[in-house]
Amino acid sequence: MKPPPFQYAAPTSVAEAVELLGAHADDDARALAGGQSLVPLMNFRLAQPAYLIDLRRIEELTRIRTEGDTLVIGAMVRQSHAEHAPEIAVGAPLLAEALGYVAHPPIRNSGTVGGSIAHADPAAELPAVVLALDAELVLAGLGGTRTVAAADFFTGPFSTAIGSGEILTEVRIPRRAGGHAFVEFARTHGNFALVGVAAVVELDGGTVARASIALSGVAPVPVRATAAEEALTGTVPDDASIRAAVDAAVAGLSPAGDVHGGRETRTDIARSYLRRGIELALSRAGDRR
Amino acid sequence: MTTMDRPDAPPVRTHKENRKWVGQSIRRVEDPKFLRGRGGYIGDMTVPGMLHAAVLRSPHAHARITGIDAAEALAAPGVHAVITGAQAAQLCDPLPDFGPDPAKHTWRCLAVDKVRYVGEGVAVVVADSRYLAEDALALIDVEYEPLPAVVDPERALADGAPLVHDDLGSNCAYERTFDFGDVERDFAEADVIVTDRLRWHRSGGQPLETVGALADFDHATGELTVHTNSLSFTSYLFMVAGTMKIPANKLDIRPVPAGGSFGSKLFATKPAVIAGMCSREVGHPVQYLEDRVDNISNCDHHGSDRVYDVRLAMMRDGTIRGIDIDTVEDYGAYIQFGVGHHGNALAQVVGPYAMTSVRYRVRAAMTNKNQQGAYRGFGSEVNNWMLEQMVDKAARELDLDPVAIRRQNFIREFPHFIPTGNVYDSGDYDGVLDKALELSDYKHWRAEQAKAREEGRCIGIGLITAQERSVFSATEFWFWFDEPGAPVTSMPESVTLKVDATGGITATLYSCAFWGNSPETMVAQLVAEEFDCDPHDVAIVYQGSKNGLPATGPGGSRTTVMLAGAVEGATAKIKAKALRAAAHLLEANPDDMEWVDGGFQVKGVPEQRKSLADIAVMLHLFKHSFPEDMESGLEDSKVFDHPYTTMPSADRKDLGVFYPFMGHACHVPVVEVDLETGSVSFLAYAAVHDCGTLVNPRSLAGHIVGGTAQGIGTALYEEFVYDDDGQLLTSSYLDYLIPSAMEVPELKIGHHETPSPYTLHGIKGGGEGGRMMAPAAINVAVNDALAHLGVRVTELPITPDRLRAAIRAAKSRESG
C-alpha cells in the first residue's frame, strides 16, 4: 500500500502556494493539509496527484481570530487545536462539540479544519456544522480571493466549489445565539458516522425564534433539514411538535445505503438522531415549555 | 453405544502441592522486548541486498485469465523480476493442503488459469523497494474473461451453480452425516423438538503485523532460509520444501514474533513460498510482507461461515436428549484444512450437557471467496454459539429459567465420554456457574432489567455455559474419511534444557514463536518450578526448523500443556544426571538424596549439598572428577507426545479421544439495545473460566479479555462482506470494523481451577476461551433484551441493519 511517485513542495505563504498550484495545474497538483484523508487515498492509489503542495508551513493559515461577531478560523488550524480553543468554545460551541466526533485524537492532531471541509466527505461532521451555521468559506487563487457561502460550497460527494488553482484559506462563522447540539450515530467510536445532526435553536420566550439544522451521511452532500426548521419555528416545542418536525424532515430523505447501514436503517437512525439533536439543542437554549 | 473397546486412559496423576511459580501472576518475560520495540517483526528485518515483493491481486471474483503481459512492468525502474501464476506453477508445486481431495481443488501460491476470488494473487513483482514493486504492479496487463460468481454457500450447492473448481464437478468439497448414540430413539421419545435456523457470517483474526517472510536462497549450497511470522514447526514443514521442490534438509524456517496470530498465521505457507520462489529466481534475499488489503482479501485465514439447521430433542422437564445438526459451511475457494473446523465442533458438540445422541451432517461449499483458515476457536466457537442459542430457545419455549435448564443438564461425573467419543477429563460446571452468578451480580441485573422494561428500555442478560476444548489430536483432520489419505497421529512438542557451567538455564523451543500467547513466560515459569530458580533468569531461544526436534506448534490451545510435558521430561533427564553427579561428588548414595530448593542434598543433612550451579560447573569443566562414562555438560531434550488420544472406530460411530482436556466457562454480558438505531451497548460483563490449574492467572486473564474483545467483534461488528458479484466490500478497516477499547467494556474476570488428571500440574489450555464464549453470550443477551417484543436474532454479527430489520418485522407482525 504505497503511493506512486509525486513531486512535493512546501511553500510558506498563501501567495506562493497558489502560484505553485497555478504553475502545476496541468500536473494534477493537490494541496496537502493534515494528510489524514489524502495520504490514505494515495496509498490505496485512489488519488494519484503528480504534485503535492504542502500547506503545513504556511503560518498565516494556522490562526483563529474574532472579527466582530464573526469567528475566523484558518484552514490549517489542527482539529485538536480547534476542539479546545477558547475562541471556538465561545464563538462556535457547535463546532467544538462536533470536533470531538471526528476520528480519534491522534488523527485530529494532524487533521485540519480546512482539510475536512475541503475533502467534503458526505459523512463528515464539519461540513454539516458549517452548513448549519451559515458559515462562509474564503478561497484564494492567482486572481485574488473570493467568498462562498457554505450552502453553495458542497457540490457533491468529495467535491466543492474550490476551483483548480485555488485553496481554502479561512472559515468564517457568524456567532449564533441559542442552544446548540451535535449528535451522531457511528458504529464504532471514531469511525465515520451513519448520520450526524448539527442543530442550533434559538428560543424567544419559549417559542422557537430560529432553528438551523443540518444532517450528514444522508445525502451526497450535507443537507439542511429545512422542513424541520420550518416546522419548529414559531412553535412552543413539545414532544408532538418535535415529532412533527422530525417526520417532516425525514419524509424528504432518501439516503444511500452501504455496508454499515442500508437506506431504511439510515432513515430510522436519522429519525432518532434528529429528535435527539433537537431535544439537546432545546435543552441548552433556555427554558422550554 | 460405541462399537469399539475404549483403550485405557493414561494413569491419573497426583499433582505437586505448594507450587512456587506455577500459579503466580509474574510479569511476562516477553514484555520488555516488545514494549521497547525490540520484538523484531518482519517489517523490522533488513539484510544486505534485500529486495521487496508485491503481489498483483485479482479484481474479479471469478474469471479466466486469458493473457498476462508483464513486459512493461519488467522494464520499470528497480524491477528485478515479474513472475506470473503460470511461471510460478513451473517453479513450485501446489501449496501444502490438508483438504479432502487436493488434486481436485488445487491450491497454488498464484492463480494459474483462473482466479477464484477477489484478491487472489496472479503475479508477483520483485523490486528494489515496495514502492517500486507496487508501481510495476500497475503496469502489468492481465486479460480476464469474467465468469459468473457464486457467493452464497447454499446456492453454491444447488444445481446449475457456476463451478469454482471444474475438476471437482460440483461445489461440494465434502459431505457426510454422522450418527452418534441413538438419535432416532431420543427424537422419537422427545416431548418437544426445538428447531431453528442460524447464520454465522465470516470474520477473521486481525494481526497488527500481517503475514510475511524474508527468504534467502543460497545458490551455492542449495539451501533456502526463511524467516517468517507463521510457524516453524518441524513436524510438517517438509511439506513446504516439497512445494519449493527442494530437499527437506535444505530448508530452514526460522520463527519471528507474529504480532498477533489468533490462529490466522497457522501454517501460513504462501508468503514464505512466494518470498522463497522470488529469492531463488533473483538471487537476492526477498521480503514479502502482506499489506492490509492483501491480508484481508488473500490471507487464507477467514473464519467460519456457517448456516445451521438444528433440532433439539427436549423433555418437558427441561432434559436435553439429543441434537440433530445440519450445517453448510462456506469454505471459500479452497479448503486447506479440510473440515477440521467441524472436528473442533465435534470435540464438544454437546457442550456441558449430558445429552446422549448427536446427528451431525456437514457439507463444505466452495464459493468465490478467500478460503478459511484458523481463527481462535477453529469452528468450536460457532458450535458453542449454536448450542447456546438452541438451549436458550428451548428455555423460552418450555418456559424454564435459563440458569435452571443449564444446571439441570450439566455433566457431573468425570471422565465423561460424550456421544462422539471424545472425553471430558474433568470439570465443575456448577462451581463455575455459581461463581459467575455472584461475580456478575446476576440477581441485581434481573431486577434492573425489570425496572428498565417499565421505562421502555431494553436490557438483556446473556448467561451462557460452554466448553473450551484444548490440546487437539491430528485424528480430527482425517476421521472424516473411511480411507484417509494421511491418517497421521503424531502431535509432539519438544523442549531442550541446557544448564551452563554457571548454573544458568536456557530453554530451546522448536515451534512456538510469540504469536499473542506467551510461550516464553510459560516455559520460564515451568522451568522455575522445576529448578527453583527465578523465571526471569531463564533464557529462551528458538531453533529454526533445521535440526529442530519434532514439534507441531501452537493451535487448539495446546502450547502450555505440551510445553509443560516437554519441560517436565527434559527436567527429569537433567535431574537424573545431576543427582548422579552430586552423589558422586558427595560420596553419597543417590537413593539417600533429594532435590531441595535448587540443589541435591543428603536427606536430613542440609550441609551435604550441591546446588545446581555447583553440579553444573563440575560437569562442564572437571571431567576427571567423575566416572569415565559420565559425559561432560548438562543438557537434555524431551520430545513430548500428546498424553491422551485414541483412534477412531472403523465405522466412525466413535471418533476416539481427540480433544481431552476440557475447559469450561460461563459468560454473563449485560447489554442494552437501542430500539431506534439497532445498536447494542454493554452495561456490564462478567466471565468465569476454568482452564484447570493456572500457570499465570494474569496472562490467562489477558487471553480472556482479548478473546472476549474479538468475540464482541464477531457478535456485533466484524464481517468480511462480499456482495452478490463476489466483490469484497470490507477490504480495509474503514469498513471491516474492529471494536476498540471504546466498544469493549471492562470485564470482571473470575477463575475456577479443576485440574486435569492427565497433565502436568493439571493444566488445561486456555488460549481461545474468550472468543469461544462471547459471541454466544452476546447473542443470548440481545435476544433476552428483546424477547418481550417477539424479536429473536439468529444471525451474527448483529449489525444495526439486521437488528432494525428484526425489530421492524416484529412491529409489523404486531400491527398486521
Ligand SMILES: Cc1cc2nc3c(=O)[nH]c(=O)nc-3n(C[C@H](O)[C@H](O)[C@H](O)COP(=O)(O)OP(=O)(O)OC[C@H]3O[C@@H](n4cnc5c(N)ncnc54)[C@H](O)[C@@H]3O)c2cc1C
Ligand atoms: C481512521 C480515520 C478516521 C477518520 N474519521 C473521521 C470522522 O469520523 N469524521 C471526519 O470528518 N473525518 C474523519 N477522518 C478524516 C480526517 O478528519 C481528516 O483529517 C480530514 O478529512 C482531512 O483533513 P486533512 O487536514 O487531513 O486533509 P488532507 O487529507 O491533507 O486533505 C484532504 C483533501 O482536501 C484537500 N485540501 C486540504 N486542505 C485544503 C485547502 N486548504 N485548500 C484546498 N484543498 C485542501 C486536499 O487536497 C485533499 O484533497 C478520519 C480519518 C482517519 C484516518
